[in-house]
Amino acid sequence: MLSSINMKAKKSFGQHFLVNEHVAEKIANSLLKTEGIRNVLEIGPGKGVLTKYLSKHDTNLKVVEADQDMVAFLTRNNVLNPDQIIFLDFLKLNLSKVFNGEQFYLIGNYPYNISSQILFKMINSKELVPEMVGMFQKEVADRVVSPPGSKTYGVISVLVQAYYEGKTIIDVAPGSFSPPPKVNSSVIRLKRKENFELPCDDRLFRTVVKTSFNSRRKMLRNTLKPLVQDPSILEDPFFTQRPEQLGVAEFVEITNKLKNQIIPE
Numbered sequence: 398m399l400s401s402i403n404m405k406a407k408k409s410f411g412q413h414f415l416v417n418e419h420v421a422e423k424i425a426n427s428l429l430k431t432e433g434i435r436n437v438l439e440i441g442p443g444k445g446v447l448t449k450y451l452s453k454h455d456t457n458l459k460v461v462e463a464d465q466d467m468v469a470f471l472t473r474n475n476v477l478n479p480d481q482i483i484f485l486d487f488l489k490l491n492l493s494k495v496f497n498g499e500q501f502y503l504i505g506n507y508p509y510n511i512s513s514q515i516l517f518k519m520i521n522s523k524e525l526v527p528e529m530v531g532m533f534q535k536e537v538a539d540r541v542v543s544p545p546g547s548k549t550y551g552v553i554s555v556l557v558q559a560y561y562e563g564k565t566i567i568d569v570a571p572g573s574f575s576p577p578p579k580v581n582s583s584v585i586r587l588k589r590k591e592n593f594e595l596p597c598d599d600r601l602f603r604t605v606v607k608t609s610f611n612s613r614r615k616m617l618r619n620t621l622k623p624l625v626q627d628p629s630i631l632e633d634p635f636f637t638q639r640p641e642q643l644g645v646a647e648f649v650e651i652t653n654k655l656k657n658q659i660i661p662e
Contacts, residue, residue, distance in 0.1 A: 440504070488511060502530070
């Protein structure tokens, strides 16, 4: 259709084009949506297989795309109006300016090479994003929604679940993409908690979580020792636990126990 444009997937953008129409429609229909919010931002629309289903909904849709060839394809094929397309790397996008400070839903078949970074960026703008639906490498998706005690539970599990409730929507085989990835994929939905403000210092909470999982099978008294000024505080039996056993509430409790003990950077 567009001989002047190279429509092959590019490894540099982590592109695997979704070609399964059923899956695309299911993803588009998976947003639960909150009354009064119409804004939707799709990340990496590619050729627009998901976009065309999103466009059928009563939404104020915008997309962010870093590949100039894909931007040209979307506009020349009238998939979107030019004013709906943001030609930029999502990780460099100022989310507060996309919809003039209004809340919006995040959705997409995310590039697997930056999927974790997308999640962390969403968390940093959690006041703007009440809900997210996205395609991830299955291994990443499983880590995001896994409960304490599971083998896949880790840093990203705790940090996402601190603010969002997660659910797997559908598993997707490699054959649903072109070119097929070498891994299985999953679509998950994250819905922001009604009370998403933690009763502790957010920055310290993240430091505690990341430090705790440096050695997931070691007791907290060992992994957290480099953080505190007075190691004797770690003699409390509470710190004999291992991070893989603890939920968000326990990490909040740890953060508050250590808030006056952290060594200044």
